[in-house]
Amino acid sequence: MLVVLLDNQLCSPHQVCQTCxxxxxxxxxxxxxxxxxxxxxxxxxxxxxxxQFECQMGFRIAHIE
Incomplete structure (x- = not known):
């Protein structure tokens, strides 16, 4: 599962990536x-x-199993 790491929270990539x-x-x-x-x-x-990865937009994305 991929998650987006924001300060102190995890978000679904769909919330962040939808408009990318x-x-x-x-x-x-x-x-x-x-x-x-x-x-x-x-x-x-x-x-x-x-x-962990850094996307082109600067967000940090983690692959969690």
């Missing part, structure tokens, strides 16, 4: 085979942290 020009037809991030196509991967500081 980089989003797919459904207003979701372009996620394909474990990669965020509309952003870049961020380095993990510890192994127990979820994968």
């Amino acid at each position: 020009l980089m989003a797919d037809q459904n207003g979701q991030p372009r996620w394909h085979q474990g990669q965020l196509r509309c952003g870049r991967a961020l380095r993990k500081l510890t192994d127990d942290m979820p994968e």
